[in-house]
Amino acid sequence: MFRDKFKSESYFKASIPGIVNNIKHSKAKTLQFEVQLKEKIPLVNYYNIANGILIYIKRAYSLGESVQDLVSPAKEMITNYTKSWYPDADYSDGGDIPYSEFLTIVSIGVLLDTREELTTLHKLVKEVGYKDHLIDFLFKYVDTSGGVSDHLLWPDDKASQKLKEITQSTKPEAPKLIGEYMANDFYTKENFDDEYNSHKRNDNVYDGYWSFEAAALVKILNVDDSSFKDNPYYPHDMAHFEGTTDAVPATIFGPDKSPSGNGKTQPEPDQSKKKWWQFKKGADCTLT
Secondary structure: OOOOOOOOHHHHHHHHHHHHHHHHHHHHHHHHHHHHOOOOOOHHHHHHHHHHHHHHHHHHHHHOOOOHHHHHHHHHHHHHHHHOOOOOOOOOOOOOOOHHHHHHHHHHHHHOOOHHHHHHHHHHHHHOOOOOHHHHHHHOOOOOOOOOOOOOOOOOOHHHHHHHHHHOOOOOOHHHHHHHHHHHHHOOHHHHHHHOOHHHOOOOOOOOOOOHHHHHHHHHHOOOOOOOOOOOOOOHHHHOOOOOOOOOOOOOOOOOOOOOOOOOOOOOOOHHHOOOOOOOOOOOOOOO
16 A cells, blocks of 8 residues: 655656665675675675665655565665674764664664664664664663663754653653654654655655654554554554564565675765754653
């Protein structure tokens, strides 16, 4: 069932094959370093694969792909994203990680129940000293024993303040706060920067406006979402997805070797993309 409310179905059908081809090209390039050139793999290659799969997941979900069929791409996305971090670097200041992208990737991992991949990423995040309240809060999904930092990477964003309020709310309060967040704080020029109104452009840049972070909080906090389930930004069926034990289809992005070499290059993220979502307190994920 087609899900997007802002762009035509034909747009997504026409654009997704190109995204898949770009991912296959990035994977082939990565294997070339490992197999043909016998060189260490630049970490930017892993980032490019993860970023491409993230775009694919957003567009495939917008088009109406079944949530189950997005599990395998999500696992591959998180695995490659984890490999794009320097394991011996200090990320205590946030590093060069585009925050909104990081939060989206972790949120999708929660929604699609990619526990093994999230656990590996979480271990690395702790080792490199990355601290942010909401990231920590989402990782409680796979590590209930871990603490939640009070540190705010982006303390002045209005949307971040609202999300902080949600994480600290009681169960009766949460539905109203999440509804307000998506109605007033999610889709704003401040949050989306150059992606704002991208559905009105004629180029191939629109991925869909989905509040995966709100859905992840709904899942973790077990919030009643009936009052906002029809919000055009809310991925309702993903929030209620329950993983199955069925075999997951092989990747659609070509052969995967999953090499472990560390390179010397790091992606150069667009700093203007760093925006929203940072929090303060709430180690206990259970609302009362």
